[in-house]
Amino acid sequence: MKQKELKVALLGATGAVGQRYINMLRDHPFIRLEVLMGGESAGKKYGEAARWLFPEPMGDEYAQMEVKKSRTESAAGCDIVFSALPSEVAKEVEPAFARAGFPVVSEASAHRMEDDVPLVIPEVNPDHLSLLEGQRASRGWKGSIVTTPNCTVMGLAMVMKPLVELFGMDKAIVTTMQALSGAGFPGVPSLLVVDNILPYIKNEEEKVAREARKILGTVRKEGRSKVIEPLELPMGVSCNRVQVIDGHTETLYSEFPRAVEPGAAVRALERFRGLPQKLKLPTAPSQPIIVRTEHDRPQPRLDRMAGSVPGMSVVVGRVRRGIDDRSLMLTLLSHNTIRGAAGTAILTAELMQREGYIG
Ligand SMILES: NC(=O)c1ccc[n+]([C@@H]2O[C@H](COP(=O)([O-])OP(=O)(O)OC[C@H]3O[C@@H](n4cnc5c(N)ncnc54)[C@H](OP(=O)(O)O)[C@@H]3O)[C@@H](O)[C@H]2O)c1
Structure with missing residues (x-):
């Protein structure tokens, strides 16, 4: 039809x-x-x-x-x-x-x-x-x-979803390196950002934690209406502006109730699919999360246009153990004006x- x-x-x-x-x-x-x-x-x-x-x-x-x-x-x-x-x-x-x-x-x-x-x-x-x-x-x-x-929450919440669903999550610590186009046009003055990193983006850290909890929350009936029960998750977020044109890079440290093998996390991320993939919607990338195994990926210049619909897949790399066997560390990248x-x-x-x- x-x-x-x-x-x-x-x-x-x-x-x-x-x-x-x-x-x-x-x-x-x-x-x-x-x-x-x-x-x-x-x-x-x-x-x-x-x-x-x-x-x-x-x-x-x-x-x-x-x-x-x-x-x-x-x-x-x-x-x-x-x-x-x-x-x-x-x-x-x-x-x-x-x-x-x-x-x-x-x-x-x-x-x-x-x-x-x-x-x-x-x-x-x-x-x-x-x-x-x-x-x-x-x-x-x-x-x-x-x-x-x-735009900063987009890639993060996508990557957290299969991890939360399969392993539960007790804590998340996020550090972002956000592109210039995230501030719109004309954006951050060049004299502030060239040869520099700005370790503060107004209101951003609160938004990242609040929005991620709502997105990962569950729909609950309350009388005749529905409400979202946010995910209860302690999160610490540090946001930085860096001199990249497009593509937000973020590191995620997360803790779990039980031991999680990095290999199991990689499989969960790679296998993750959503309703848009099932319905084969035109803007849905066939694989929402792509995992790179090289030691130095993802990178904005190389990976921001990744995916069967360019720029719509989140790219993850450096998936590894955190401080013990109940914690993981990884780096993720998503295109802020396309996927974000x-x-x-x-x-x-x-x-x-x-x-x-x-x-
Ligand atoms: N940049 C990103 O990566 C990103 C990602 C996710 C979400 N967002 C959000 O998306 C929105 C747009 O961001 P942007 O980066 O595209 O901003 P932008 O480059 O500053 O563009 C703002 C747009 O809004 C219009 N506008 C401004 N004041 C207006 C008014 N009083 N009435 C009607 N139109 C008005 C402007 O039109 P004129 O030029 O005609 O004034 C322009 O088209 C923001 O809420 C931003 O937070 C941005």
């Missing part, structure tokens, strides 16, 4: 993440980017408004599109709205679209931690989409808001359509 076409409106189209959507959707089998919206650039042609960041050409069909105002009327006739807005703008704008009947899939942090808002990685917690019925009922919305995680942003939002929309949440 031919897949129904999904018409899309994009908020924040000119930004670092907005541009990724354009790159990822140009050849999509059934998602069509129909409306581009912006802030200061509204009224201009996209080709003049966007400071294009990629080596691939923007494409004349997008260059000639007018950037529309970020209002619900601009998206008339669209089936779904992707939001790559700054969080403070998303706070007001996204509920207005949901109220007007649009399903919104958002990259912004504004609504991620609200009780009735799913925070979804399609491979990890697709069942959290079941919060949407309660969200619509309690807010009186015809539309809805689904969020995708912070546009790619996961697109995959979420594909899943929502297949599961009957859209259209």
Whole structure:
């Protein structure tokens, strides 16, 4: 059966993440980017408004599109709205679209931690989409808001999922080395970051721990509605900005209730598959977690575009024993604007359509 076409409106189209959507959707089998919206650039042609960041050409069909105002009327006739807005703008704008009947899939942090808002990685917690019925009922919305995680949490939660499921986890200590594109455009001033590492990213460490616990949490019925019971897990997180353009690298030290062989952890990571793989969704990589065995991988330059859908697989390496046989250490890498942003939002929309949440 031919897949129904999904018409899309994009908020924040000119930004670092907005541009990724354009790159990822140009050849999509059934998602069509129909409306581009912006802030200061509204009224201009996209080709003049966007400071294009990629080596691939923007494409004349997008260059000639007018950037529309970020209002619900601009998206008339669209089936779904992707939001790559700054969080403070998303706070007001996204509920207005949901109220007007649009399903919104958002990259912004504004609504991620609200009780009735799913925070979804399609491979990890697709069942959290079941919060949407309660969200619509309690807010009186015809539309809805689904969020995708912070780019640093994305790869981390994916790698934690099979480890938590198979071995349980008592403690996690994470250190990140985050790419410049994670701060949007124009991002961190060059005089601060060239020849340097910045050992602080505002609000990031709290977000990583909070969001990971929610994503790895379980859906529980509470009266007539559903809530997420977050995973109880002590986590320590240190976030650093490094001068890499794309690709967040993270080290994870984790402790378990019983002994875990590094080889068993590698097998669990390599075998991990989610619902998007089962459903063969177009943006689902065939292997969500790729494990490298070389002593010096993963590396951003070599591994950020890994996977059957480039940039959608998380790459893990250096899986080894920690301080004793009940602890493990590893390094992981994920592309922050593909897997960590546009790619996961697109995959979420594909899943929502297949599961009957859209259209
Ligand atoms: N970069 C990443 O790796 C990453 C990963 C995951 C999530 N995120 C999140 O995704 C969102 C976008 O990030 P980004 O890196 O793409 O940011 P960005 O490069 O700063 O782009 C921001 C976009 O929002 C638009 N905008 C700003 N103010 C607006 C307003 N008042 N009304 C309407 N549109 C407005 C801008 O349009 P104009 O140019 O027309 O003003 C631009 O298109 C943020 O919430 C960020 O936290 C980013």
